[in-house]
Amino acid sequence: MQKKASTVVFFGQTLAAVAQPLIIFTPTKMAALWFPDHQRATANMMASMANPLGILIANMASPKIARTAQLPLLMLVYAVVACVSCFLVTMGMRCSAPPPTPPSASAEHSTSEPFRHGFKLLLRNRAYLLLLCFGSGVAVFTCFSTLLDQILCVQGYTDDFVGLCGALFIALGMVGAALPGLYVDKTKKFIEAIKVNMSLSAMVACAFTVVCLMQDQKVAVAIVCALFGFLGVSIYPAVMELSVECSYPVGEATSAGLVFISGQVQSLIYIILLQALATPIAESPRLTCTLAPQSWKVPVMLLSALSAVSSCIFLIFFHTPYRRLEDEKAAIYGTGQGNGTAASENK
Template identity: 70%
Template sequence: MEENDEETYDQTEALLSSDVQRRGDSQLGFKLYKRRWFVLLVLCLLNCSNATIWLTFAPVADQSAEYLQVSLEEINWLSLVYMVVAIPLSFGTTWMLDTVGLRATMILGAWLNMVGAVLRYVGTLLDPSVQFPLVMLGQTFGALAQPLIIFTPTKLAALWFPDHQRATANTIASMSNPLGVLLANIISPTMAEESKQIPALLLAYAVPACIVCFLATVGIRSSAPATPPSASAELSGTEPFVQGIKLLLMNKAYLVLLLCFGSGIAVFTCFSTLLEQILCVQGYTNDFAGLCGALFIVFGIVGAGALGLYVDKTKKFTEATKINMSFTAVACVAFSVVCLLREQKAAVAVVCSFFGFFGFSIYPVAMELSVECSYPVGEATSAGLIFVSGQIQSVLYIILLQALTTPIADSPLSTCGAAVLSWKVPMMVMGGLCTVFTCIFVIFFRTRYRRLEAEEAAAYRTKRSYGSTNTEHAPSVDT
């Protein structure tokens, strides 16, 4: 297995080198285009818009159920449909990104996102008997768009950005999704205090979706710049999709990352989904749970930004991921303890901030690491399979943790309503799972940075071939 993997890598490295030599001196300095920032902006706005559509109804579930004349369980399905749709569509999305191209994928995602947002608003204006079906159809269109959007950051960073900006670009694009989640938790309760305000809320989410769709359709004119920003960009996704899957399944380092980081995604999904139910047992209000969720996201975005800049400068992908996963495991265990304590708001808030700061920052770096350890497999394929692993494990974790809860007969401080459940055992299990998979990753994950090595080999051979004294590989910028 390893020998076949090494042979594939060596062939790709040779192809990179010969290709750079063939083009001559013009490729000694790669050209960057300012337009890359516009493409990144469109993706960020699209990712943020899709996240707000996803969680529109969760913060105002009671008002939504009253307006649409359905049960709370049916309202919950407006969010769960994203998870249900994402898993089977993920393979098609990775194929599309690596085969059809970035431009077509982003534009299709933008149109699905816009159609979904508009359908939801139109549905609220029609007869009550068709309101909920149309709103659910709109949510389904948004769910169809999610994989097309959320898989794109790694591909965009590889095609448009040089090696010293890739992790930063990936971080900016990836963190726009939790920013959208945060905005939804702020905007929805503010705009829809009463059920009759639901149509206005959906209109407020539809307008940005239409604007972003226009920007994507008109502004994104190509999948990649005229000239690549790095040696690896030109050969991005050269491995056929099926062959790429085979290479990933033979890559020990990638499989460890797939399992362990997928588990990390699952833990974060459980935390975000169950936070309010966990805290209400000990008397914490919904407002406080919302504050903890906001701190979790805000500190996560800050941590991701800082780590992205650090990794871009040092290229220490593995070290950064292992250290942050270790701190994340500590934070998860700490949360499993403090969430069971009463009247400890400060401790709970601090732990949630700590959890987000180290946990969220792993995501974009781990996605870049998945590309480095699996190159020359397409970026969308390597990053997409990890997302699929996270979604599958998320479903399993949520089912497991809910099954481990036990009813509490008497809980005088509870703010949960009629049903009060003990989360002591589920939280200990979650902390244990996070710790176990972190230990597996720290002990067993080892890899070469194949993409960086291929770029360095191509540059070195070109310099030797031409004997140029001006051998700086710094990119030039299009003005």
């Protein structure tokens, strides 16, 4: 019976993982086809942050439901929410074509490359390959949220406090996402905004390395976790837009999606590496770990180093024209051929 249950759980997790790309990659495509250039980053931000909002609500509600009821009831709540959402999306979203009046020149003349050809173009695009440094940033944030409990329990912090830090990480990231989205929509300074955020995020990662090794520093730990989310998570929508700008006319879902996939691959590598570097420590009355306690000093230092290195590489070497914006200007003020310039540069 236990083996059968494990198989069902594994199948469910796999099915959810397969479905995830169909949701994660859509905001950039939706913003490109349905919103003008001065609203794309904001639209992408609102759609992208819906995912962490759901995670935040689940993380806050799940412990309360689990304390007052049995685990099957919690699973039933998850199932009801998923089924209702699926029904609303299936019955409520019936748009199968772009709007009759294109909101921008790039949407009007959209000729996204086929995936295989677009993938080859991306491999030859130096700026886009450097943008995969942000994939390392995604991996750092994933490791942070995944291993936070194991890192902090060694210093005696409770599960409730760790949950608060995780909630602050996500909530402040959602609040902070509004600022880069509005800023880049007004100024079109994608690169400058992302470089500033990545640099500050690397500094906060180094600060977390210091405070997470201290005892009885709840305020400092909570502030650092909140700042890490505010500066790091918030820049995700702007990076997705920049991935389209530097790789146009490659399809929006392809360029943005591969950045996210690279982050997930790197997350897997980082988590395995960090867990391998953690060393067992002796039991102590102040420990709150449910698993065997381990020292995370070296893994956390490595995590901050990875954040700093990826930020430095992006800060120093990343330079690119905004291909989509340039083609839109050409379509309006120049020859009227919406994607000719970018297409010729990519061939």
